[in-house]
Each structure stands twice: as C-alpha cells, then as structure tokens.
Amino acid sequence: MHLVIIGNGIAGVTCAQTVRRLQPEARITLVSDETAHHFSRPALMYLYMGHLRWPDVKPFEDWYWSENRLELVHDRATGLDVASKQVHLAAGPSLAYDALLLATGATTRYYGWPGQELAGVQGLVSLADVELMSQQTTNVQQAVVVGGGLIGVELAEMLRSRGIGVTLLVRDRHYWGSVLPPEEAALVDAQLRRHGVQVRYGTELAAALGDAQGRVRAVRTSGGEELPCQWLGIATGVEPNLALTTGTPIETDRGILVDDWLRTSAPDVYAAGDCAQRRTPPPGEAAIEPLWYTGRMQGETVAHTICGQPTAYRRGPWFNSAKFFDLEYQTYGQVPARPVAGQTSFWWQHPGGHCGLRLHYTDDAQQTLLGVNALGLRLRHDVCDQWLRAGASVRAVIEQLGAANFDPEFFPQHEPAIVAAFNTHHPNHPPLTLRRRKGLLARLLSV
Amino acid sequence: MTAFAAYSDQPLAYPTPETSPTERLWLALVTLGLLAVAVAAAAPAGLREPAFWAGLALLSAGTVGWSWYKFGQRPAGVHHHYLWARSSTSRGALAWMAGIALTGFYVVLYWWPEYLENLIRPLDGLSQALRRRPADQWFLYGTFYTLAVLLLGVRALLKYRHSPYHRVRTLSVMFFQLGLAWLLPGVLLALQQPEYYFSYFWPLKYDYLFPSGVSSLLQNGHLGVFMVFWGALMSLVATPVLTYFLGKRWYCSWVCGCGGLAETAGDPYRHLSDKRREAWRYEVSIVYTVLGFIVVTTALLWLNTLWHGELLGRLSDEFSRTYGFVIGSIFSGVVGVGFYPILGNRVWCRYGCPMAAYLGLLQKHFSRFRITTNGGQCISCGNCSNVCEMGIDVKQYAQRGEPIIRAACVGCGMCSTACPRGVLNLENGPREGRYQPSTFIHAESLRILS
Numbered sequence: 017m018h019l020v021i022i023g024n025g026i027a028g029v030t031c032a033q034t035v036r037r038l039q040p041e042a043r044i045t046l047v048s049d050e051t052a053h054h055f056s057r058p059a060l061m062y063l064y065m066g067h068l069r070w071p072d073v074k075p076f077e078d079w080y081w082s083e084n085r086l087e088l089v090h091d092r093a094t095g096l097d098v099a100s101k102q103v104h105l106a107a108g109p110s111l112a113y114d115a116l117l118l119a120t121g122a123t124t125r126y127y128g129w130p131g132q133e134l135a136g137v138q139g140l141v142s143l144a145d146v147e148l149m150s151q152q153t154t155n156v157q158q159a160v161v162v163g164g165g166l167i168g169v170e171l172a173e174m175l176r177s178r179g180i181g182v183t184l185l186v187r188d189r190h191y192w193g194s195v196l197p198p199e200e201a202a203l204v205d206a207q208l209r210r211h212g213v214q215v216r217y218g219t220e221l222a223a224a225l226g227d228a229q230g231r232v233r234a235v236r237t238s239g240g241e242e243l244p245c246q247w248l249g250i251a252t253g254v255e256p257n258l259a260l261t262t263g264t265p266i267e268t269d270r271g272i273l274v275d276d277w278l279r280t281s282a283p284d285v286y287a288a289g290d291c292a293q294r295r296t297p298p299p300g301e302a303a304i305e306p307l308w309y310t311g312r313m314q315g316e317t318v319a320h321t322i323c324g325q326p327t328a329y330r331r332g333p334w335f336n337s338a339k340f341f342d343l344e345y346q347t348y349g350q351v352p353a354r355p356v357a358g359q360t361s362f363w364w365q366h367p368g369g370h371c372g373l374r375l376h377y378t379d380d381a382q383q384t385l386l387g388v389n390a391l392g393l394r395l396r397h398d399v400c401d402q403w404l405r406a407g408a409s410v411r412a413v414i415e416q417l418g419a420a421n422f423d424p425e426f427f428p429q430h431e432p433a434i435v436a437a438f439n440t441h442h443p444n445h446p447p448l449t450l451r452r453r454k455g456l457l458a459r460l461l462s463v
Numbered sequence: 464m465t466a467f468a469a470y471s472d473q474p475l476a477y478p479t480p481e482t483s484p485t486e487r488l489w490l491a492l493v494t495l496g497l498l499a500v501a502v503a504a505a506a507p508a509g510l511r512e513p514a515f516w517a518g519l520a521l522l523s524a525g526t527v528g529w530s531w532y533k534f535g536q537r538p539a540g541v542h543h544h545y546l547w548a549r550s551s552t553s554r555g556a557l558a559w560m561a562g563i564a565l566t567g568f569y570v571v572l573y574w575w576p577e578y579l580e581n582l583i584r585p586l587d588g589l590s591q592a593l594r595r596r597p598a599d600q601w602f603l604y605g606t607f608y609t610l611a612v613l614l615l616g617v618r619a620l621l622k623y624r625h626s627p628y629h630r631v632r633t634l635s636v637m638f639f640q641l642g643l644a645w646l647l648p649g650v651l652l653a654l655q656q657p658e659y660y661f662s663y664f665w666p667l668k669y670d671y672l673f674p675s676g677v678s679s680l681l682q683n684g685h686l687g688v689f690m691v692f693w694g695a696l697m698s699l700v701a702t703p704v705l706t707y708f709l710g711k712r713w714y715c716s717w718v719c720g721c722g723g724l725a726e727t728a729g730d731p732y733r734h735l736s737d738k739r740r741e742a743w744r745y746e747v748s749i750v751y752t753v754l755g756f757i758v759v760t761t762a763l764l765w766l767n768t769l770w771h772g773e774l775l776g777r778l779s780d781e782f783s784r785t786y787g788f789v790i791g792s793i794f795s796g797v798v799g800v801g802f803y804p805i806l807g808n809r810v811w812c813r814y815g816c817p818m819a820a821y822l823g824l825l826q827k828h829f830s831r832f833r834i835t836t837n838g839g840q841c842i843s844c845g846n847c848s849n850v851c852e853m854g855i856d857v858k859q860y861a862q863r864g865e866p867i868i869r870a871a872c873v874g875c876g877m878c879s880t881a882c883p884r885g886v887l888n889l890e891n892g893p894r895e896g897r898y899q900p901s902t903f904i905h906a907e908s909l910r911i912l913s
Contacts, residue, residue, distance in 0.1 A: 056843040059844035066547050067849065068547065072845040072848065072849050077739060177542075178480065312904070316905060337840050339884070341538070342539065401903075422835075424628045426631055
C-alpha cells in the first residue's frame with residue numbers, strides 16, 4: 017500500500033506513525049510545502065520570544081523519518097486526480113496513491129475588513145507567519161491584536177516579550193466570552209493587566225488604516241475610535257485550507273466533509289485535523305475541531321481505517337489546556353460559558369486571586385460532574401477523565417479531590433479550603449470531608 | 464532577511480533589546496568588582512587587600528542587585544525571553560569570553576597556583592579564623608565556589624520564586640555548600656582533624672573508600688572511625704535507600720556541591736546541553752566507563768591490601784595521581800565548569816561523574832522515582848527538553864504519554880516548571896506500573912534511543 021499524506025502537521029504525522037505501526041511494510045509519503053520536517057505549531061510563539069530555536073520545536077530529530085521509512089517530500093501539492101488516484105506536485109513528479117489523507121490544516125480567517133491587505137496585518141498559523149511577524153515587528157512600538165481567544169493572548173504575550181505596546185480588541189464583554197465563564201475570564205484579565213496589555217472589551221475591528229507606503233498606521237474600532245499601531249494581529253479564528261480540493265469531486269462545506277470514519281466523498285481519500293469537517297458530529301461536539309489534541313486523535317483514528325480496521329472517531333471527554341502569560345489553564349469535559357438550565361457550577365478561587373477551580377454538574381439529585389475548569393492548578397488528566405466517563409457525583413469528586421492534584425511537590429494544597437468552601441455553599445447538605453490527599457502515596461494508602 | 468531564517472539554528476528573536484540604564488548600573492558594579500579582583504591579583508602588597516575586598520563587595524552587591532532588578536521585580540513565572548538570542552546565553556562572543564576566563568582560572572589554579580598568591584594572601588585572616596592556618600589555593604577556590612553558589616543561589620531563588628520546589632531545593636544546595644563543604648571541613652582542620660567532606664561520597668570522592676584513604680582516616684581516633692563509617696554507610700547503604708525512595712535527585716540537585724554550582728551559577732546555561740541521540744551515545748559510553756574504572760580499581764586495591772601489596776605494588780598512589788589529574792582536574796574543573804557557557808552546566812555530571820552513574824543505575828532499576836506525563840496534554844513544544852541540563856530529550860517521552868525514567872535525570876524539576884501545559888510532574892510512587900504509559904496517547908513503538 018502506498019499512503020500519501022498531504023500535510024506534515026500533527027494529524028498527518030500521527031497518521032503516518034500509526035500506519036507504520038499497524039502495517040510495517042506500507043509505503044508512506046508525507047508531502048508538505050511549509051517545512052521539510054514536522055514541527056510543533058503551538059511552539060511557534062517560543063521561536064519568536066527567543067525561548068527556542070528551530071531544531072528545538074521539531075518533535076523528532078531528522079534521522080527519525082528515514083529510520084522509520086517515512087518519506088518526506090518538501091513540495092506543494094497542486095492538484096488531485098481522484099479517478100486515477102494521483103497527486104500532482106509543483107516541482108516533483110506526480111505521486112500515485114492507494115490511500116490519500118488530506119491533512120492540509122487551516123489558515124487565518126479574515127472577515128473582509130477594509131485595509132486587511134495592508135503590510136503589517138497578519139495572523140499566526142504557519143512558520144512563514146512567525147517569520148513575517150518577527151520581521152514586521154522589529155521597529156514597532158504599538159500593536160493591536162483582534163480576537164479574545166487563545167491566539168489573541170499568545171500574540172499579546174509574544175509582542176510584550178519584545179516590549180511592544182499591545183491593545184487587545186475583544187468582541188465579548190469579557191475575555192473568551194464564548195468559552196470561559198466570567199470568573200475565569202477575570203483571572204485572565206488580571207494577567208493581561210499585570211503584563212501591560214490594554215484590553216478593549218465589547219470592541220471589534222472596523223477597519224485597518226494605512227499610510228502612504230501601504231503599511232498599517234492605525235485601526236478604527238467598531239466604536240469609531242482610532243488606535244494608532246504599526247502592526248495588527250488577526251486572531252479571530254482559522255478556516256480550513258481547501259485549496260487542494262477545489263475543482264475536485266470531493267465534497268466540502270466550510271471544511272472537507274468527512275463521515276464518522278473520517279472518509280471523504282471520494283474513494284480512498286480521507287481527511288483529518290484542522291481541515292476536516294464532520295458531517296454529523298455527536299451532540300455537543302463541533303463539526304470542525306482545529307486543535308492540536310484532536311488533530312492527533314483524528315490522525316490516529318484515520319490510520320486504523322486506512323489499514324483496514326474501520327474505526328469511528330470518538331474522542332471521548334473534551335480536554336484542552338493553555339497558558340495565559342503566567343496562568344495555566346486546563347479544562348476537562350463541558351463547562352459552558354453561560355448558565356444552562358438544569359446545570360449548576362461550584363467556583364472556588366484563592367483569596368490571592370492566583371488560582372481557581374470550577375466544577376460543573378447537573379442540578380439534580382445525582383449532581384453528576386459535567387466538566388472542570390482549572391486555572392493556576394494542575395489536574396491529573398486520567399482522574400478527571402475517569403470521573404467524567406463514570407458520571408461521578410460532584411460530592412464524591414469533592415471528597416476525592418486530592419487524587420486529581422498534579423501540582424509539583426511542596427506546592428500549597430488547596431483541597432481543604434475547596435472542601436470547606438463547598439460545604440459553606442451547600443449548607444443544607446451534610447458536610448463533606450476530604451478523603452483523598454494528593455500524590456501517588458496517598459493513592460496507595462487510601463485503597 | 465538572513466537574520467530571520469528559521470531553518471538555521473538561530474532563533475527568530477532578533478535584535479535583542481537595549482539594556483536599561485538601571486540594569487547597566489548593576490552590571491557595571493559586577494564588572495567593577497571583577498576588575499578590582501583582577502587588580503588585586505596583579506597589585507603590590509599595599510593595594511591588594513583593599514582591592515580584593517572592595518572587589519568581592521562590589522561583585523556581591525552587583526550580583527544580588529542585578530538579580531533583584533532582573534527577576535525580583537517582574538511577575539513571577541518562567542520568562543526565557545531572548546534566551547537563544549543573547550550573546551551571553553547562546554554561545555555568542557560574551558559566552559566565549561566567560562568560558563575562556565573561567566577555564567583560564569582553572570588552568571592557573573591547577574598548574575600555576577603561584578600566580579594566585581595575591582588573591583590567596585588576603586584570605587589569610589579568614590582562613591586563620593576558620594581553620595587556624597594560612598590560606599592556600601584550595602581555600603581560595605572553596606571560598607570563591609561557595610560565594611558563587613550563595614550569590615547566584617539568590618538569583619535562582621528570585622528567578623524561580625513562583626515554585627516552592629525550586630525554593631526549597633536551592634536553599635538546600637546553598638546550605639550544603641556553605642555548611643558541609645566549606646565551614647565544617649575548615650572547622651575540622653582547626654581541630655587538627657582530617658579535612659573531611661560529609662557531603663561527598665565514594666565513588667565521587669573515590670579515596671574515601673580506598674585502602675590508603677581509610678587507613679589515613681583511621682589514624683584520627685574516634686572521629687576518624689566515624690568518618691570511615693559515615694563514608695561506607697552513605698555510599699553503600701544510604702545512597703541505595705534514599706535513591707529508592709526519592710530518585711537520584713536527593714543527591715545531585717539537593718546536596719552535591721557540583722550540582723549546587725550547576726543549579727545556581729550554571730542555571731543560565733542549562734539549555735546548552737546537547738539533546739541529540741549522538742550525545743546520549745557518548746554519555747553512556749563515557750560515564751559508565753568511569754564508574755567501572757573506579758569500581759574495579761577499588762576492588763583491586765583492597766585485594767592488594769589483603770595480599771600485602773604483592774598484587775599491585777604502589778599502584779594506589781599512581782592511580783590517585785593519574786585519575787586525580789585526568790578526571791578530577793581536567794574533566795570536573797576545566798571542562799566541567801570552565802565550559803559552562805559553551806556546553807551547558809552539567810557536562811561533568813552527565814559525562815564524567817561516577818557518583819551520578821552509580822545513582823543513575825539505581826534510579827533506573829531500583830527506584831520509585833519517575834516523571835509522570837499528564838494524560839494527553841503534551842503539545843510537543845520542546846520547552847521541557849530545552850531546559851533539561853542533563854540533555855534528556857524530555858518531549859520524546861511526554862509526547863508519547865510515557866513516564867520519564869532515565870538514569871541521567873537529576874530531578875531538578877525544571878521540565879515540570881517550564882511546561883506550559885502542566886504535563887510533567889516529579890513523583891515517587893509504587894514501582895508497580897512505573898513504566899505504564901498514558902492511555903490517552905497510543906505511544907508508537909518506534910524507538911528513540913538505541
């Protein structure tokens with residue numbers, strides 16, 4: 017079998033590795049025009065800040081690919097012929113495939129703002145983007161970033177590391193209004209302020225204004241205000257990269273449409289990662305999941321289907337993590353940004369304001385745990401996942417809270433304070449006691 | 464455009480920012496201090512004492528003040544901005560100058576100590592007070608070494624003040640260096656006892672269990688007997704037991720003086736360690752050879768003693784001289800510390816230290832210690848590997864959901880601190896399931912180290 021994979025991001029590479037494991041004799045070719053080797057896209061910010069060099073953000077050393085017979089083609093795929101099963105390349109000869117995985121990723125989504133084509137206006141998705149950003153921000157004093165999500169804060173942190181003034185435009189009333197409840201957003205807001213980021217909530221970009229040289233000199237906000245800046249970062253999301261499927265019979269919508277097995281409408285053509293859009297996602301799941309972790313899971317899943325072990329994509333309870341300047345964030349399961357009927361939340365925050373924990377659960381007799389948000393606290397993924405899969409009651413979770421503590425040794429343990437706060441919030445229930453403290457030793461002793 | 468080429472080893476973060484006037488002021492104090500010490504080294508007798516002490520005072524004030532300015536004021540957290548762009552921390556001109564100066568100091572110290580006379584004599588007063596004898600080159604070295612651990616320990620305390628683990632660990636190495644590696648050996652000398660280091664053990668301090676070392680200690684009455692007992696107990700009993708429960712870190716990054724210097728003065732250079740597979744191959748072939756050499760030699764020397772010298776004659780003295788020169792001087796001093804700014808801060812610990820090799824074997828095969836990977840949260844960013852001073856490519860394990868159990872790991876905890884997703888955690892736990900990978904990533908079976 018010859019498997020051709022377009023894209024050497026996490027979805028494509030995970031698929032290649034899994035196929036190598038499942039079918040040691042398969043021929044596997046990865047095609048990418050972005051870089052010769054796979055790299056960690058979430059690590060691009062560390063290149064810009066000088067924390068890491070290019071070799072440091074490559075998850076595998078260069079010998080890895082040839083030793084595991086993963087052929088790398090640094091070239092641009094220009095066309096597909098699904099009838100004759102051929103991929104056409106810009107420079108090299110066409111590749112014939114038995115199976116084709118489209119893992120072409122995503123690009124910055126622009127909303128047609130006036131002036132978005134000006135020099136100094138860009139997003140951050142690719143290696144070329146971070147190189148351009150490094151070049152374009154060299155003599156910049158003031159920048160504006162549009163978008164109150166993860167990439168928006170990332171861009172702000174990058175710019176602040178070079179001492180550049182940053183104004184962040186956030187559409188919602190608080191940070192990441194579509195995902196975070198207000199209490200969590202307030203902790204992130206404190207980080208932004210501490211690190212000298214100006215934030216305009218309830219504000220959108222209206223237009224980018226250019227100077228005589230065609231470079232951005234200011235932005236006009238939805239409130240009509242003009243903010244001078246020499247660089248404008250677009251962090252309002254990404255959209256699937258569909259360049260390769262245009263003009264082919266492969267069905268697309270916003271992304272490349274795939275079924276539960278990540279198969280496209282063309283035979284032996286699959287899609288995974290940021291470019292894929294599921295036709296029928298289960299309730300509560302997004303059709304497009306542009307995320308490192310889901311890219312990895314989709315890559316692994318589709319590899320099984322390609323190797324003749326049809327496997328539906330079931331990612332299990334949601335998880336994600338991020339870091340807002342110095343504040344770490346982890347989330348497990350579903351925690352809605354706004355109140356939902358029949359569900360309720362318990363939020364604990366340290367009096368010093370440097371960490372917080374939310375347990376979201378059903379507002380019924382079972383009090384089933386639905387999701388967890390942690391800020392400034394590290395939680396054990398497998399413990400949270402087990403609680404969510406088992407439908408554990410929030411009261412049991414509170415008593416066992418130490419089992420999920422993943423903070424390093426000697427860090428203050430907040431479980432007693434959290435249990436006390438929970439009891440105070442629920443005066444009509446019998447008080448709970450902490451039965452599990454932190455650590456592997458405690459796990460043994462508690463059995 | 465070449466300055467931004469991401470395909471090179473160079474970072475994108477150019478150019479480096481202007482140093483602020485306040486920072487310049489603090490750095491000027493440090494430089495003046497170094498200059499004053501240099502003047503003292505070359506000065507006539509009348510000038511050398513004031514220049515020496517003024518130099519140390521300026522150096523100390525400048526280092527602490529700079530650390531406070533640089534790390535103590537801003538929000539606590541991991542801030543490695545410009546780490547790979549600054550000349551001083553990315554093998555630039557400043558790094559080479561620092562490396563050459565440090566190496567030069569070791570060369571003079573080992574081979575031409577007479578040129579250090581002007582730096583040794585001002586310490587006579589201190590040496591008399593502590594040790595009841597005049598200073599010598601080793602007292603000078605020990606004093607400078609301890610000062611470096613203390614001053615740059617303050618830097619580490621400020622830089623990592625958000626992490627209780629690093630606060631406790633840094634205070635620990637400062638305590639052991641000052642108390643057990645500087646004050647106590649001095650006091651023992653003052654009391655006409657052997658200059659014994661209670662924080663160094665065989666096979667690092669190999670002569671503590673050599674027949675010649677044991678017999679010379681035993682000539683010192685009850686205290687000498689206790690020292691022999693202590694040395695044997697620590698090497699043969701306490702080391703396996705402590706390593707079983709805590710991992711190698713109890714020694715390498717909490718107690719050891721070499722580790723103490725690496726974790727304080729060497730901290731700005733930790734990322735320079737070589738993470739490539741090739742480096743790992745050199746590491747295992749060199750460090751276990753050194754350990755094997757010491758173990759075999761120790762055994763032979765005892766056999767020789769039992770047979771009253773018929774086996775090896777005076778090889779013991781020869782060995783001490785040769786090994787002491789090649790390993791003790793050149794490897795641990797000149798290369799180990801002198802090359803900090805070029806090769807990283809744990810070159811000696813990683814490639815040369817027999818104690819680290821011994822602890823490493825125990826940690827790998829007879830310990831409860833591991834670094835746990837948190838489920839599927841790794842993003843392969845590489846921050847953990849970058850800060851690993853022992854050159855472990857930590858992300859290879861994290862991105863496959865595997866616990867990190869490596870002989871080399873000294874448990875400094877920096878990978879856990881630098882991880883932006885809370886993935887890594889140093890843990891002591893049951894040995895059962897110690898190698899169990901996370902179920903969230905189906906680790907591919909493709910091997911990394913071989």
